[in-house]
Amino acid sequence: MEHYLKENFAVDAKSPSEEALRRWRSAVAVVRNPRRRFRMVADLAKRAEAERKRKNIQEKIRIALYINKAALQFIEAANRVEHRILDSVRRQTGFDIGPDELAALARSHDINYLESHGGVEGLGRQVSVSLNDGVVSGDISIRQNTYGFNRYAEKPARSFWMFVWDALHDLTLVILMVCAVVSIGVGIATEGWPDGMYDGVGIVMCILLVVMVTAITDYRQALQFKVLDKEKKNVIVQVTREGSRQKDGILISGHSLSVDESSLSGESEPVDINIKRPFLLSGTKIQDGYGKMLVTAVGMRTEWGALMVQLSEVGQDETPLQVKLNGVATVIGKIGLAFAVTTFLALLARFLLVKADHHEITKWSSSDALKLLNFFSISVTIIVVAVPEGLPLAVTLSLAFAMKKLMHDRALVRHLSACETMGSVSCICTDKTGTLTTNHMAVSKIWICEETKSLQTNSSKDLLMSSFSENVHGILLQSIFQNTGSEVTKGKDGTTAILGTPTETAILELGLLLGGDFKTHHNESEIVKVEPFNSEKKKMSVLVSLPDNGRFRALCKGASEIILKMCDKMLTADGKAVPLSEKKRQKITDVIDGFSCEALRTLCLAFKDMENTSGAISVPDNNYTLIAVVGIKDPIRPEVKEAVKTCLDAGITVRMVTGDNINTAKAIARECGILTDYGLVIEGADFRCKSTQELEEIIPKLQVMARSSPSDKHKLVTQLRSVFKEVVAVTGDGTNDAPALAEADIGLAMGIAGTEVAKESADVIVMDDNFKTIVNVARWGRSVYINIQKFVQFQLTVNVAALMINFISACINGDEPLTTVQLLWVNLIMDTLGALALATEPPHDGLMRKTSNW
Numbered sequence: 001m002e003h004y005l006k007e008n009f010a011v012d013a014k015s016p017s018e019e020a021l022r023r024w025r026s027a028v029a030v031v032r033n034p035r036r037r038f039r040m041v042a043d044l045a046k047r048a049e050a051e052r053k054r055k056n057i058q059e060k061i062r063i064a065l066y067i068n069k070a071a072l073q074f075i076e077a078a079n080r081v082e083h084r085i086l087d088s089v090r091r092q093t094g095f096d097i098g099p100d101e102l103a104a105l106a107r108s109h110d111i112n113y114l115e116s117h118g119g120v121e122g123l124g125r126q127v128s129v130s131l132n133d134g135v136v137s138g139d140i141s142i143r144q145n146t147y148g149f150n151r152y153a154e155k156p157a158r159s160f161w162m163f164v165w166d167a168l169h170d171l172t173l174v175i176l177m178v179c180a181v182v183s184i185g186v187g188i189a190t191e192g193w194p195d196g197m198y199d200g201v202g203i204v205m206c207i208l209l210v211v212m213v214t215a216i217t218d219y220r221q222a223l224q225f226k227v228l229d230k231e232k233k234n235v236i237v238q239v240t241r242e243g244s245r246q247k248d249g250i251l252i253s254g255h256s257l258s259v260d261e262s263s264l265s266g267e268s269e270p271v272d273i274n275i276k277r278p279f280l281l282s283g284t285k286i287q288d289g290y291g292k293m294l295v296t297a298v299g300m301r302t303e304w305g306a307l308m309v310q311l312s313e314v315g316q317d318e319t320p321l322q323v324k325l326n327g328v329a330t331v332i333g334k335i336g337l338a339f340a341v342t343t344f345l346a347l348l349a350r351f352l353l354v355k356a357d358h359h360e361i362t363k364w365s366s367s368d369a370l371k372l373l374n375f376f377s378i379s380v381t382i383i384v385v386a387v388p389e390g391l392p393l394a395v396t397l398s399l400a401f402a403m404k405k406l407m408h409d410r411a412l413v414r415h416l417s418a419c420e421t422m423g424s425v426s427c428i429c430t431d432k433t434g435t436l437t438t439n440h441m442a443v444s445k446i447w448i449c450e451e452t453k454s455l456q457t458n459s460s461k462d463l464l465m466s467s468f469s470e471n472v473h474g475i476l477l478q479s480i481f482q483n484t485g486s487e488v489t490k491g492k493d494g495t496t497a498i499l500g501t502p503t504e505t506a507i508l509e510l511g512l513l514l515g516g517d518f519k520t521h522h523n524e525s526e527i528v529k530v531e532p533f534n535s536e537k538k539k540m541s542v543l544v545s546l547p548d549n550g551r552f553r554a555l556c557k558g559a560s561e562i563i564l565k566m567c568d569k570m571l572t573a574d575g576k577a578v579p580l581s582e583k584k585r586q587k588i589t590d591v592i593d594g595f596s597c598e599a600l601r602t603l604c605l606a607f608k609d610m611e612n613t614s615g616a617i618s619v620p621d622n623n624y625t626l627i628a629v630v631g632i633k634d635p636i637r638p639e640v641k642e643a644v645k646t647c648l649d650a651g652i653t654v655r656m657v658t659g660d661n662i663n664t665a666k667a668i669a670r671e672c673g674i675l676t677d678y679g680l681v682i683e684g685a686d687f688r689c690k691s692t693q694e695l696e697e698i699i700p701k702l703q704v705m706a707r708s709s710p711s712d713k714h715k716l717v718t719q720l721r722s723v724f725k726e727v728v729a730v731t732g733d734g735t736n737d738a739p740a741l742a743e744a745d746i747g748l749a750m751g752i753a754g755t756e757v758a759k760e761s762a763d764v765i766v767m768d769d770n771f772k773t774i775v776n777v778a779r780w781g782r783s784v785y786i787n788i789q790k791f792v793q794f795q796l797t798v799n800v801a802a803l804m805i806n807f808i809s810a811c812i813n814g815d816e817p818l819t820t821v822q823l824l825w826v827n828l829i830m831d832t833l834g835a836l837a838l839a840t841e842p843p844h845d846g847l848m849r850k851t852s853n854w
Contacts, residue, residue, distance in 0.1 A: 009327030013320050013417040013745065014763070018044070024323050028330050031387075035166045036218065041318050096126040099147045103297035106248035106279045120250045120278065120294055129294065131252050150298035157226060163215040173207050175380050180204045203377070206824035213832045217397070248302045251278035254291020255530030259284050260757075285757045287735055289532050290485050319399070319417040321788065325392045328792070332799065336386020339803045344379035346810040351375070374820075378806065381823040385802050388831070394791050395784075398839035402780045405842070410767040411777050412751070418763035421745050422729065423781025425652060427720055429713065429730040429744075432658035432665065433601075434502070434753045434769040436672050437634040441506035444600055444633035447591045448476070449573040450584075455513070471575030472627075473514065479605045479627055480511035481521035483542045483555040485532060488518035501753070503601070506632050507557075528552065531619050535659060535710050535736045538562055541619045552610040554619050559707070560592045560629060560661065563604035569625040577625045591629055596663030599671065600631030636671055643772040644673045650848040652778065657705045657713050657730075665706035679703030684712040695719055710736035717744050729774070731766070732758050748774055775848070783843035791838040798830045 008027035011020045021044060097117070105114055105123070117123050124131045128139070135143065168174070184200030251257070257273040261284045270287045273280060280293050282302040351371060355361050399420070403413045413419055433439060446453050449468045486500020486508060496512070498505045508518070525544040533540035539558025546553055556563060569577040570584065580588075595602045606624035610617070647654050656669045662683055669675035680701040687705060690698065699719055705712060713730065717740050720726040729746035732738070733754040738761040741747030749762030750769040759765050766773050802818060809817050818826070 004331070005324055005327045009323050011318070011320055011323050013421045014415075014742075021318075024326065028326055031333075035169045036214070039166065039218070041322075095128060095146060097123070099297075102127065102147065103248060103302070106250060106281060106296045109277075109279050111276065111278075114250065114278070120252055123250060123296075124252075124294055127294075131292075131294065147297075148299045158222060160215065160219045163219045163222070164211060166218070167211040167214040170211075170384075173210065173384070177204065177207055180207070180377075202821045203824070206821050206828070210824060210828050210832075213828060217832050217836060248282050248297035249280045249293035249295045251275070251280060252292045252294055254289060254293075255527070256289035256532050257286070257291045258288040260287050285735070285760065286755070287757070288534060289530070319395065319420050321420050321785075322392050322395045322416075325395055325788070325792075329388045329391045332391075332796075333383075333387035336383055336799070336803065339386060339807055340379045340382040343382055343807050343810045344375055346807070347375040347378070348372070350810070350813075377820045378818075378823070381820045381827075382803065382806060385823050385827045385830070386799055388795050388799065391792065391795060394835040394839045395788055397835055398784050398787050398791075401840040402784050406777060406780055409773060409776050410751075410770065411773050412765040412767055413763070413777075414765060415763045418746055419777075419781050419784050421727065421781065422764070422777045423783070423785045424727045425729045425746060425778055425781070427653045427655065427726045427728050428647065428774060428778075429655045429657050429716060429720075429728065430771060430774070431731045431733065431750075432656055432660060432668055433634060434733070434750060435731055435766075435771050435774075436640050436656065436668060436674075437636050439502045439634065439753065439769060441502040441601070441632045441634045443506050443510045443630050445595055445598075445631035446510070446628055447588070447595075447630075448472070448628040449571060450587075451573075452591060455510075468571075468573045469575045472571055472573065475571065475575070475607060476605070476627055477511055477514060477516040477521050478524070478544075478553075479555045479557065479607055480507055480514075481516055481518055482525060482527065482544055483540060483557055483605075484508060484522075485540070488512070502634070503603070503632065507603070507630065510630065525553070528617060529619055533558065535734050538659060538707075543617060543619050546609075552617055554608045554610060554624070555605075556607070556619075556624060557603055557605045559659070560602040560604045561589075563606050563624070564588060564592070564626065566622050567604075567606050567624045567626040568622070571625060571627055580626065588626070588629065592661070593663055595629070595631035596661040597667055598631070599664060599667035600633055601664055602661055603630050603632065604628070605630070636668060637770060637772070639770075639772045641671070641673050643775045646775055646848050647778070648673075650778070653726075655703055655705070655716075657708050657716065659708060660706060662706035665704050669704045675703050681706065684708035687712055688715065696723060699724065710734065710740060713737065714740040714743055721745065729778075731774070732762070733769075734758060737761075748777075779843045779848055782847040783841070786843075786847065787839050787841050790841070791835055794834055794838060795830055798826060798834075802826055 009024045011017075011024065021042070025038075025041075025044075102123075105117070114120070114123070117126060121131065129135050180200040180203035184197045251273055254273065258270040259273050259280065260270050261281065271277070273289075273291065278293075282297070352361070355363075355368075396416070399416050402419050403416075406413055406419075430436065443455055446455060449472060451467045453467075484500070484504055484507070486498060486504040488508060489497050489499060491497060498508050500508070511518075511521075525546055527542055527544050529543040531537070531539075531541040537558070539556060539562055541554060541556040543552055543554050545551075556566065564585065568580055570580050570588075572578055592602050592604075605627040607627060608620055608624045610620070644654050654674050656665060656672075656674050658665050658668075660668075662681060666675060666681055669681075675681065678701065680698055681704040682698065682702060684705060684707050687695075687708070688711070699716070702716075705716065710732075713732070717728050717730050720728045721743070727746075728744045729748055730740050730744040731748045731750065732741045733750040735755045735757040737749075737758050741749060741758060741761040741763075746764060747762040749758040749765050751759075751765045751767035752769045754762075754765070754769075764777055802823065806818055806823075
């Protein structure tokens with residue numbers, strides 16, 4: 001049986017092949033109700049149709065891009081631009097452009113068409129939008145009525161009566177219903193009214209009860225999945241309304257914006273979005289940079305909207321456990337069918353032998369017909385009991401229950417199979433920031449002008465500035481407020497709020513503590529070029545033009561040792577740049593190591609002044625002047641140490657993979673209980689240089705990887721899965737983490753700090769970014785396996801008992817101890833109520849006290 005299941009019912013948990021999906025579908029036999037059995041199974045025909053339509057949309061967009069390029073070349077050659085006359089506009093709404101024409105702007109990728117509307121500024125005027133402050137909240141309803149709602153048209157939810165109709169499609173129940181009707185007719189004819197109708201009406205009532213209970217269970221399950229799907233599609237986007245922060249579109253402003261349009265255009269290379277190519281389409285993913293755009297189409301007016309309607313009807317891939325239990329149900333069903341046929345033949349043979357013995361073989365009455373009908377009903381009912389139709393559905397019920405409970409525990413499971421796989425996980429590769437720590441960062445120490453200062457919440461500006469000049473103060477504030485991707489805003493009540501990453505927030509809070517003003521310093525110089533922070537470079541740089549004599553200044557911040565290597569000078573207390581000797585460099589390195597050993601995250605701030613040249617200006621990579629070293633405190637979460645201990649007790653290895661300094665990583669890992677005396681700590685640069693043989697030696701002992709890049713994380717995950725056959729869960733929050741999240745058995749994206757690209761690549765979204773939540777997902781994963789194990793044991797026990805009792809009795813005395821009504825009642829308890837009780841049992845702590853062996 002094991003060989004049969006492996007050969008026909010084995011599918012991968014992630015991205016199963018089309019061949020495997022078709023193979024198990026064709027192998028399934030003895031299905032009482034295909035509509036119900038395969039309701040939670042992906043529709044391969046619809047999926048193929050959706051894929052065909054997606055390729056058509058990609059082709060349309062690709063053609064639009066090519067035509068646009070050709071048109072631009074022709075226009076530049078002819079030095080003239082022609083535009084078509086605009087369609088009639090709905091002026092009664094106060095807007096000078098209609099929804100269809102507005103939506104066509106982004107889809108067409110025609111820069112000249114955009115210029116004919118006055119560019120993005122003119123377009124903003126036509127739709128009555130301030131490019132700085134956004135729309136007025138009072139206009140929202142008018143805009144929704146004019147331009148549509150930002151939601152996809154979804155297929156209407158199935159009503160309760162549709163589930164009743166599905167339950168009635170059970171072939172065996174239909175046969176029993178016919179038998180019951182015949183039984184009522186024959187019974188009344190032979191026994192009279194009302195005695196002759198009792199058996200038949202009893203069967204009908206039992207069938208209706210089974211149908212109603214089945215429909216109610218399935219309907220409630222469908223409602224749970226609808227709620228979960230709604231949460232999955234809940235994407236938070238920052239918009240501007242009335243000056244406060246709260247699709248297809250046109251870029252207003254931005255820097256180094258790179259977009260992956262492969263989901264729509266099919267092109268694998270990222271596209272640079274700038275003033276010359278400002279068009280952004282819904283459904284594409286931001287790979288790098290940042291920007292602000294004017295929305296031109298929402299909901300069903302976007303190309304992605306039309307595609308989503310098709311994709312929503314395809315359904316999710318079935319999980320390995322669902323498929324395997326379909327195989328088990330098939331095997332048991334075949335055995336049950338054989339028993340049913342044998343039982344019927346045994347009863348029939350016994351009945352004929354008795355008649356022959358009494359020399360009545362040629363004499364037949366209505367009571368004999370009723371007996372034969374009863375034998376047939378018994379046999380069909382044995383099939384009802386023997387074929388465990390609810391076995392695969394019990395997995396879905398258990399997974400739906402687990403997913404719903406995990407939602408309350410701040411974990412959003414995007415793929416059903418993730419719940420199963422997480423129960424078998426043997427290794428968790430986790431980030432540090434925000435997962436093991438609170439992600440509430442604050443600058444705790446600062447080294448500036450060869451002096452280290454500790455910062456308290458009551459530290460004053462004068463105390464901090466007591467050892468350096470106004471010139472140093474000005475450069476420090478400029479490096480804080482201009483080299484940032486975050487923003488400081490003020491609410492209606494006058495309170496200050498910082499919108500950005502926790503690290504940026506901590507740096508900006510330092511700037512505010514030093515008496516700086518975000519708008520004043522951010523706007524004092526024009527930003528010429530931006531190199532946003534990413535996990536590979538571990539730094540962020542901007543190039544600004546200084547107001548005096550047209551010079552430029554490069555501002556850089558990032559990982560302390562990386563920035564320190566880029567510096568050859570440092571600022572003194574009087575604001576002068578002096579050469580950075582080896583002795584001073586070593587002293588600064590000691591300061592960085594000291595901060596790191598105190599579990600502080602260290603960053604360096606630096607600048608470089610440049611003369612204006614006629615050529616293109618780029619951000620330099622060397623000869624900077626060091627301004628300051630800051631140490632940022634990010635306390636570990638109080639519950640993390642216990643959660644790590646729980647994992648170790650359960651046989652789950654926890655490895656910390658972080659971009660932080662090695663000393664900071666060691667201190668945090670030791671505090672969390674991840675790093676032990678025999679554990680190995682390595683830096684990403686050393687890890688990626690190791691040979692395959694060396695990796696096989698060090699990975700079993702590896703507990704912490706510091707200064708790692710996303711490619712290092714991906715390499716580690718690949719090695720753990722392919723060489724060591726580990727079931728790996730990995731956390732990630734950045735766009736560059738997507739490959740590792742996709743490669744791992746379980747990808748865990750952070751709900752707060754994670755980018756949309758990371759979330760799309762993940763199987764589970766940890767809504768509170770908490771390591772304890774990850775452990776909770778593993779606990780529920782184990783619970784799913786245990787619950788299904790209990791249900792299978794229960795169902796097989798009932799199956800075998802019912803089959804053997806009726807079969808042995810039929811063979812020995814030609815009678816059936818369990819009637820049709822009794823067997824239907826057994827089926828009701830076993831297939832629906834039993835599944836509801838056993839498949840939805842919550843987990844207990846004992847599950848995490850033993851090594852996973854499922």
